[in-house]
Amino acid sequence: xxxxxxxxxxxxxxxxxxxxxxxxxxxxxxxxxxxxxxxxxxxxxxxxxxxxxxxxxxxxxxxxxxxxxxxxxxxxxxxxxxxxxxxxxxxxxxxxxxxxxxxxxxxxxxxxxxxxxxxxxxxxxxxxxxxxxxxxxxxxxxxxxxxxxxxxxxxxxxxxxxxxxxxxxxxxxxxxxxxxxxxxxxxxxxxxxxxxxxxxxxxxxxxxxxxxxxxxxxxxxxxxxxxxxxxxxxxxxxxxxxxxxxxxxxxxxxxxxxxxxxxxxxxxxxxxxxxxxxxxxxxxxxxxxxxxxxxxxxxxxxxxxxxxxxxxxxxxxxxxxxxxxxxxxxxxxxxxxxxxxxxxxxxxxxxxxxxxxxxxxxxxxxxxxxxxxxxxxxxxxxxxxxxxxxxxxxxxxxxxxxxxxxxxxxxxxxxxxxxxxxxxxxxxxxxxxxxxxxxxxxxxxxxxxxxxxxxxxxxxxxxxxxxxxxxxxxxxxxxxxxxxxxxxxxxxxxxxxxxxxxxxxxxxxxxxxxxxxxxxxxxxxxxxxxxxxxxxxxxxxxxxxxxxxxxxxxxxxxxxxxxxxxxxxxxxxxxxxxxxxxxxxxxxxxxxxxxxxxxxxxxxxxxxxxxxxxxxxxxxxxxxxxxxxxxxxxxxxxxxxxxxxxxxxxxxxxxxxxxxxxxxxxxxxxxxxxxxxxxxxxxxxxxxxxxxxxxxxxxxxxxxxx
Amino acid sequence: xxxxxxxxxxxxxxxxxxxxxxxxxxxxxxxxxxxxxxxxxxxxxxxxxxxxxxxxxxxxxxxxxxxxxxxxxxxxxxxxxxxxxxxxxxxxxxxxxxxxxxxxxxxxxxxxxxxxxxxxxxxxxxxxxxxxxxxxxxxxxxxxxxxxxxxxxxxxxx
Numbered sequence: 047x048x049x050x051x052x053x054x055x056x057x058x059x060x061x062x063x064x065x066x067x068x069x070x071x072x073x074x075x076x077x078x079x080x081x082x083x084x085x086x087x088x089x090x091x092x093x094x095x096x097x098x099x100x101x102x103x104x105x106x107x108x109x110x111x112x113x114x115x116x117x118x119x120x121x122x123x124x125x126x127x128x129x130x131x132x133x134x135x136x137x138x139x140x141x142x143x144x145x146x147x148x149x150x151x152x153x154x155x156x157x158x159x160x161x162x163x164x165x166x167x168x169x170x171x172x173x174x175x176x177x178x179x180x181x182x183x184x185x186x187x188x189x190x191x192x193x194x195x196x197x198x199x200x201x202x203x204x205x206x207x208x209x210x211x212x213x214x215x216x217x218x219x220x221x222x223x224x225x226x227x228x229x230x231x232x233x234x235x236x237x238x239x240x241x242x243x244x245x246x247x248x249x250x251x252x253x254x255x256x257x258x259x260x261x262x263x264x265x266x267x268x269x270x271x272x273x274x275x276x277x278x279x280x281x282x283x284x285x286x287x288x289x290x291x292x293x294x295x296x297x298x299x300x301x302x303x304x305x306x307x308x309x310x311x312x313x314x315x316x317x318x319x320x321x322x323x324x325x326x327x328x329x330x331x332x333x334x335x336x337x338x339x340x341x342x343x344x345x346x347x348x349x350x351x352x353x354x355x356x357x358x359x360x361x362x363x364x365x366x367x368x369x370x371x372x373x374x375x376x377x378x379x380x381x382x383x384x385x386x387x388x389x390x391x392x393x394x395x396x397x398x399x400x401x402x403x404x405x406x407x408x409x410x411x412x413x414x415x416x417x418x419x420x421x422x423x424x425x426x427x428x429x430x431x432x433x434x435x436x437x438x439x440x441x442x443x444x445x446x447x448x449x450x451x452x453x454x455x456x457x458x459x460x461x462x463x464x465x466x467x468x469x470x471x472x473x474x475x476x477x478x479x480x481x482x483x484x485x486x487x488x489x490x491x492x493x494x495x496x497x498x499x500x501x502x503x504x505x506x507x508x509x510x511x512x513x514x515x516x517x518x519x520x521x522x523x524x525x526x527x528x529x530x531x532x533x534x535x536x537x538x539x540x541x542x543x544x545x546x547x548x549x550x551x552x553x554x555x556x557x558x559x560x561x562x563x564x565x566x567x568x569x570x571x572x573x574x575x576x577x578x579x580x581x582x583x584x585x586x587x588x589x590x591x592x593x594x595x596x597x598x599x600x601x602x603x604x605x606x607x608x609x610x611x612x613x614x615x616x617x618x619x620x621x622x623x624x625x626x627x628x629x630x631x632x633x634x635x636x637x638x639x640x641x642x643x644x645x646x647x648x649x650x651x652x653x654x655x656x657x658x659x660x661x662x663x664x665x666x667x668x669x670x671x672x673x674x675x676x677x678x679x680x681x682x683x684x685x686x687x688x689x690x691x692x693x694x695x696x697x698x699x700x701x702x703x704x705x706x707x708x709x710x711x712x713x714x715x716x717x718x719x720x721x722x723x724x725x726x727x728x729x730x731x732x733x734x735x736x737x738x739x740x741x742x743x744x745x746x747x748x749x750x751x752x
Numbered sequence: 753x754x755x756x757x758x759x760x761x762x763x764x765x766x767x768x769x770x771x772x773x774x775x776x777x778x779x780x781x782x783x784x785x786x787x788x789x790x791x792x793x794x795x796x797x798x799x800x801x802x803x804x805x806x807x808x809x810x811x812x813x814x815x816x817x818x819x820x821x822x823x824x825x826x827x828x829x830x831x832x833x834x835x836x837x838x839x840x841x842x843x844x845x846x847x848x849x850x851x852x853x854x855x856x857x858x859x860x861x862x863x864x865x866x867x868x869x870x871x872x873x874x875x876x877x878x879x880x881x882x883x884x885x886x887x888x889x890x891x892x893x894x895x896x897x898x899x900x901x902x903x904x905x906x907x908x909x910x
Contacts, residue, residue, distance in 0.1 A: 656898040695897060699904050702893050705886040706905075712879045712886075719875050727868030728809040734867070735816025735860050742820035746827050 096166040098124045099179050101132040103169055109187055110180070112232070112247045113256035114139070120179055122161070129182035130161060134168055135250045137175040137558055138482040139272075140475060143545035144223055145249045146178075154217055156210030158183055158234060158244045165558050174558035176250070176546075183244050185235025189292065198240070198293060200328045204356040207233070207293060208334070210242050211286055212352055219279040226253035226277055228285040229261045230292035252475035253277060258298055259305045261285045264312055264341045264369075266469055268391055269460035273468025273476030278512070280343045284317075287338025287347075291321050294331040300324055313388040316341050316369060333361070340364045343458075372416035376409060386417060390456035393448060397464055401444055404451050405430065413455075425454045425505070442496065449498050457505040463493045470499055470516050473523070474543025477536065481550065487536035494520075494527045494539070519543065533603035537589035551586035562594035563630035566623070566638060573637035582641055583619045591622050596629065612648035617682060620649060624679035634673035642678060643670035649682045654695040658687070784840030788829055791844045792822035795857035814860040821856025825849055 092104045100121040110117035110131050120132040135141050141163075149160040159181035168175050188198070198206050211228060218225050227248035236242040254274030259267050263284045266274045291299050299321045300308050311320040317339040321327070327335060334355050337347030351361040375382035376389055379396040383389035389409070393400040403409050407430065414423040429450040436443030449463045460467045466489040468476035477490040493499065503517050519542075526538040540547055549559040549568075557568040569582050583591070588606060592599050605611070605618035620642055627635060643666045650666075653659050662681055669677045778786045790797075796815040803811040829840055843849060894901055 651900070654897050654900045654904075656896060659898070695901070695904075698893050698897050698901060699908070702890055702901060702905060703908070705890050709883050709886050712883050715879075716876075719879065720872055723872030723875050724868040725806075727871035728805060728813070728864060729807070730871060731864045731867035732807070732809040732812040732816070735813040735863060737816075739816040739819045739823075743823050746823060750827060750831070 092169070094166070094169060095123070096132070096177055097162060097164040097179075098122060099130065099132060099162070099164075099177075101177065107131050109190075110182075110246070112227075112250050115247075115250040122179075130179055131182055133178040133180060133247055133250055134170075135176040135178065137171060137173060137548070139251050139255065140478045140544045140548075141176050141178075141251070141546045142249045142253065143560075144221075145218075145225075146546070148218070148221055148223060149249065154214055156212075156214040156242070156244055157217075158246050160247075160249065163249075165560060165564070173556040176558065176560070178247065178250055180247065183234035184237035185240050187231065188233040188235060188243055189230045189297070191231060198243075200294070200330050203290065203293070203331065206241060207243050207290065208286070208352060208356060210236070211245060211289070212349060214245055215279060215282045215286070216349060218282070224253060224277050224279060225282050226274075226285070227251075227256060228282055228289055229257055230289050230298060232256075233289070233293075252472070252479075254281075254472075255475070257285065258301075259308050260298060260300050260312075261288045263343075264317065264387060265456070265458040266460065267309055267312065268394070268456070268462070269467045269469050269472055270476060270479075272479030273460065273466075273472035275469030275472030275475075277469075277471065278343075280346055280348075283338050283346055283348065283352075287335050288317075288321075290331055290338070291325065291327060291335045294328045294335070295325045309391060310388065312341075313369075313385060313391060337361060337364045341369060370417055370419070372412065374412070374416045376403070376412040376416065378403065386413070386419070386422070386455040387459065390452045390459060390462075393452055393455070394462040394467065397445075397448060400448060400451075404447060405433075405444075409451065409455075422454050426451060429454065446496050446498065449493075449496070450501050453498070453502050453505050457502075457507075461493060461498055461502055463489070463496070463498055465489065466493055470502055470520070471512075473499070473520075474540065474547075477540050478544050478547050481536070481540065487540075490539070491527055491536055494523055497524065529607075531603065531607035532583070532585045533588035533592045533599070533606055535585065535589070537586050538592060541590050541593035549586055549590040551584050551590070553582075553584065553587075559590070562591065562626060565590065566627055566630070566635055567632060569623075569641075570635050570638045573635075573641040576641060579645065581619055581645060582638065583622060588622070591626060595622075595626060597625055599625065613651045616645060616647075616649040617652060620646065620675065620679050621683070624675040627675045635675060636671070636673040639670040639673045639675055639678060642675060643667065646678065646682065652682055652688065653691050654698075655691050658691055782835065784829055784835040784837055785826060787837060787840045788826055788844050789822065791850075792825065792853040793818055795854055795861075799857075799861075810861070810864045813864040814857050817860030817863065818853065818857035821853040825853070 093100050093102045095101075100123055102119045102121075105119035107117040107119055110133065112133055114136045115133050118132045118134065120130045122130050146160070146163055149157065150163060151161070153159055161179040161181055163176060163178045165174055165176050167173065168177065215225060215228075225245065225248045228245060232246040232248075233243045234246060236244045252272055252274070253276045254262060254266060255271045257271075257274070261284075262274060263277075263281055266277060266281060269275065288299060300311070303311065303324070308320070311323075314320075315323065318336050321335070321339065322332075334347065334352065337351055337355075340346040345364050347355075347361065347364065354361045369385045369387055371384050375384050377383075378389065378392045379399040381392060383392045389412075393404070404426075407427070410423050410426040410430070413419050413426055429447055432450075433443045433447040436446075445464060449461070452459070452462045460469050461473075466476070473490065473493075477487060479485075480489060481487055499520050503513060503520070506513050522542065523539045526534045526542065527536060529535065529538075537550075540550075546560055549555070549557075549565065553572045554565070554568040557564070557571070559565050559568050565587070569587075573582070588603065592603060599622055602618040602622050605614040609615050623638070623642065627633075646666055650659050650662050653662060665681055666678065669681060775786070778789070793815070796811065796818045799811040799814040800808065803809075805811075825843060829835060829843060832839060
């Protein structure tokens with residue numbers, strides 16, 4: 047787990063380093079939309095103008111780097127009120143939409159000022175990415191790795207560190223958000239005198255992604271960095287506790303231990319005990335650290351206890367480790383485990399070997415006798431029974447049993463399924479990470495298809511609105527994954543869960559399209575060069591539109607399920623694009639309109655009448671020139687005209703069929719007609735004869751009279 | 753069914769009886785006229801006896817023209833001052849008279865033979881004209897609606 051997390055981070059860093067090494071040659075694309083203009087600065091360095099800022103790509107500021115996101119010197123072109131720096135986000139990692147929206151343009155005591163953020167072409171990456179602009183804090187970093195720490199007096203901790211951080215956490219929590227990047231080496235002095243600290247960035251990566259594992263709670267540390275999830279204010283409070291400990295000891299606690307050792311230690315002894323066993327905490331800080339590092343979230347210190355501590359009042363004593371320890375151990379792959387959480391982690395790390403003790407009931411007996419936890423033992427036996435009912439796919443059932451067992455043992459922990467480990471609220475960012483780092487969506491799809499999160503929800507005790515909300519989101523995910531057609535699948539899950547996920551369609555991936563209003567301009571640019579008959583909407587774009595557009599496009603997605611129905615398929619695509627243009631513009635999409643017009647041939651077939659088709663075909667190039675997709679769509683979707691065409695067509699079909707059957711009747715009724723002719727002919731002859739007789743007699747009679 | 757056939761038989765018997773009664777009355781009251789009619793309408797009587805067509809149309813056809821041929825001689829007989837069997841016999845056995853009467857009956861028979869083919873031709877011609885009208889309207893529909901019409905017809909047909 048820890049190695050994997052390490053590897054994950056290493057991958058990202060490697061990617062970033064590669065890009066750092068890239069030459070800063072100016073690109074032709076730099077000038078688009080007035081952003082990303084590169085040129086020599088007055089000082090001689092290379093610079094890029096992004097929005098209201100000038101970013102110097104050859105003047106890095108490693109001091110403000112945030113994990114894999116690199117910081118560069120920036121000038122504010124509009125206001126000259128102190129320095130700024132630009133933090134260039136890794137395009138392969140999603141940023142945090144809600145936090146960006148909340149923090150942009152506001153001053154929050156205790157939080158570094160986020161001045162603005164823009165999506166712009168970054169020459170070192172040779173693609174677009176998100177660039178965040180922060181006001182430079184007055185002082186430097188509080189803890190500089192490898193350098194002697196600038197000491198904060200223990201007695202000033204409350205004023206200098208805790209109060210500003212609490213105000214940030216409270217402000218963030220008021221918006222139902224979490225910071226999830228609170229740690230000692232993300233603290234800066236707000237002023238040169240070092241009287242207050244401010245927290246650094248928390249927006250350029252998923253929640254908890256850049257946190258060392260020691261800052262994560264026992265529940266979340268078992269998840270992969272990308273899947274640690276948004277969490278709650280309690281996770282921020284825990285990180286605050288660890289930050290205080292780090293500032294107290296002068297370095298990151300347990301930094302000499304490997305991630306796996308930290309996990310094992312925290313699970314075995316509890317967080318506080320693990321820290322105090324290896325670090326020498328200042329006496330004055332022991333109480334808040336103990337309270338904040340409590341592994342039981344219900345017992346963990348909150349703002350009230352912290353305020354009491356700041357005011358010098360004694361807070362309620364907290365039991366640092368509430369995890370129940372078994373009288374005897376449970377052995378997995380030669381290692382003994384005494385707590386349920388540690389066993390859960392042991393099982394997840396020894397996936398194959400742990401099946402036997404689970405299946406033969408050893409773990410269930412251990413729960414019943416070792417931990418005296420009959421309830422969990424009952425769940426375990428139920429899970430084993432369910433596995434026995436499994437059908438043909440025995441292997442999958444065994445994997446599900448292991449995963450369920452982990453959840454039973456650690457109900458608040460991460461969902462672990464083979465190599466996958468993510469919190470339920472971190473599924474989206476985990477999927478995003480997997481997809482963009484070559485692992486693909488399979489692990490996520492396996493978890494969702496096997497319905498493991500449902501079991502996780504079932505194991506959560508009591509009512510929690512957050513869990514309810516997550517459950518609702520998950521229901522949709524299962525539906526999306528089960529659907530195979532464009533607009534659904536893992537792509538839809540990705541865009542539905544990660545609000546700031548840029549569109550991963552190969553056509554526009556480098557344009558870093560996060561907002562739906564940017565989609566059509568990007569496609570317009572693609573349309574300038576596209577020559578083949580590919581569609582402008584692929585699986586990613588369909589899912590992106592379905593997730594981001596305010597309008598319901600389910601009808602169009604249903605039509606996309608059947609690509610063999612060319613007419614409906616092309617209409618659905620044109621309709622989706624037209625909807626996006628209608629909602630978000632721009633008004634003129636000259637190239638995209640021509641691209642769509644080229645592909646409209648099947649859609650024209652929506653009309654049956656040749657005259658109507660010819661009229662529409664003649665109209666298409668004219669409308670394409672105007673660059674309006676809505677007009678193009680309306681042309682083929684004139685409901686009145688379509689209905690008229692349909693009605694007339696049905697009448698024509700009926701008329702044709704009636705004519706055909708009448709012709710058939712006439713051609714096949716020869717003998718019957720002859721029979722009729724004979725009968726009628728005979729009757730006509732008899733009638734004629736009778737009439738002749740009558741006339742003759744009458745004539746002669748009259749002649750005789752005269 | 754039996755009631756209807758019984759009714760028809762009754763009607764036919766009544767009609768036959770009325771003819772016999774009329775013939776007996778005629779024989780008793782106007783023997784020369786009876787002789788002229790009997791000899792002149794001999795083809796019609798034969799036709800009535802042997803005609804098996806529905807409604808005895810052939811017999812009716814022959815009778816109509818046959819009677820037209822006989823009627824002038826009956827009238828001529830009635831115009832003579834006294835009606836005698838001799839005069840009637842003399843008149844009726846003239847070759848010209850017989851030719852006219854029997855020729856007229858023959859014409860009736862020819863009419864009976866000729867009329868059905870004529871009617872058949874008329875019906876065939878009218879059917880052909882209707883077929884060509886329908887084919888033209890189908891061509892017009894295809895011209896207006898194109899291949900989609902044919903596809904739809906094929907689809908609904910299959």
